[in-house]
Amino acid sequence: MKDIIMFCGKGGVGKTTCAAATALHYAAEGKETLIISTDFTPSLRDIFELESGEKLVRVVEGLYLAEIGAEEVKELWDKKFGAEVYEVFSAVVDIDYEEFVAFVTTILPGIRDEFMVDYLRELSESGEYEKIVWDTAPAGQTLGLLRMPSLVNQHLKPAPRIYSRLKASRRMKRSVLEVIKGWEELSNRDMEFLKKGVEFTLVTIAEALAVRQLDSIFHEFQSYGLNINHIIINQVIEKPDSAFLHSKARMQQGYISEIASRYGNEQRILPLFPYEIKGTERLKEVERVLFGDG
Ligand SMILES: Nc1ncnc2c1ncn2[C@@H]1O[C@H](COP(=O)(O)OP(=O)(O)OP(=O)(O)O)[C@@H](O)[C@H]1O
Ligand SMILES: [Mg+2]
Numbered sequence: 001m002k003d004i005i006m007f008c009g010k011g012g013v014g015k016t017t018c019a020a021a022t023a024l025h026y027a028a029e030g031k032e033t034l035i036i037s038t039d040f041t042p043s044l045r046d047i048f049e050l051e052s053g054e055k056l057v058r059v060v061e062g063l064y065l066a067e068i069g070a071e072e073v074k075e076l077w078d079k080k081f082g083a084e085v086y087e088v089f090s091a092v093v094d095i096d097y098e099e100f101v102a103f104v105t106t107i108l109p110g111i112r113d114e115f116m117v118d119y120l121r122e123l124s125e126s127g128e129y130e131k132i133v134w135d136t137a138p139a140g141q142t143l144g145l146l147r148m149p150s151l152v153n154q155h156l157k158p159a160p161r162i163y164s165r166l167k168a169s170r171r172m173k174r175s176v177l178e179v180i181k182g183w184e185e186l187s188n189r190d191m192e193f194l195k196k197g198v199e200f201t202l203v204t205i206a207e208a209l210a211v212r213q214l215d216s217i218f219h220e221f222q223s224y225g226l227n228i229n230h231i232i233i234n235q236v237i238e239k240p241d242s243a244f245l246h247s248k249a250r251m252q253q254g255y256i257s258e259i260a261s262r263y264g265n266e267q268r269i270l271p272l273f274p275y276e277i278k279g280t281e282r283l284k285e286v287e288r289v290l291f292g293d294g
Helices: 015-028 070-089 097-107 109-126 139-156 159-163 176-197 208-223 243-262 279-291
Strands: 004-009 033-037 056-060 063-067 131-135 198-205 230-236 266-271
Touching: 004 015, 004 208, 015 033, 015 056, 015 063, 015 131, 015 198, 015 230, 015 279, 033 109, 070 097, 070 109, 070 176, 109 131, 109 139, 109 176, 139 176, 139 208, 176 198, 198 208, 208 243, 230 243, 243 266, 266 279
Parallel strands: 004 131, 004 198, 033 063, 033 131, 198 230, 230 266
Antiparallel strands: 056 063
């Protein structure tokens, strides 16, 4: 069992719900747990029915919640990388610092994503939490995030040729090349962290569009050397009591068999509940299904 569990999948399939239930589970086991969202339109607070707008909120005993929004990313990125990247950048372009930070963190989403991975790595290395449950945005964005560390590294490869021709400004303590070397190492470390430190759970529903996406998600993960450890098939109709539900349940069973035969991962079925899942009581029902024996 790894200490960081990431939830990914198509939009609206139940990633946040499953992440929240998983976080409650670890907290109930007595582990100091953080549930963190890197979705810029997060819904964790709503699911836990929290009013507080604090950056870090205590949900229940042993469970903390943090949502990293666009503003936090800008702030944190600025603190960690801003000055350094600006030094390199301003050796080439004439740009104000404020403008530069805004540019990098909003217009270049890749840098933002790489930062997220790095932020989680540091959080994990700090040992502050025993478990970190990571809720993400719909698949496309998440995959971009996972691809980032290796992509940054790739893009830095021709950098020495370009930057060796530049004279670093006098303010710089290190040469541009040294700074870039540092980023390369950081990218490698972040990639290693994703491979070794993170467990991936893919949430899906038993419908054609979602099942068709699984192959491409699996392939993308493989191409970065990452493995999907679990699949949750959500919103499955278990006790159909009308012709309508019988018909839907039959359709779902076809896709469930398909997923079972195509993918060898540990798979769990989560039933469709007759209500939306909000608040810790209902999340605990989800937890019982995800972590029960059945
Ligand atoms: N098994 C279920 N039974 C009933 N309702 C469910 C179930 N799973 C999820 N839901 C409901 O579906 C909605 C979407 O769930 P959730 O927010 O967890 O999805 P998501 O994948 O995180 O969405 P997004 O891609 O927008 O982040 C919520 O209203 C949630 O209560
Ligand atoms: Mg969500």
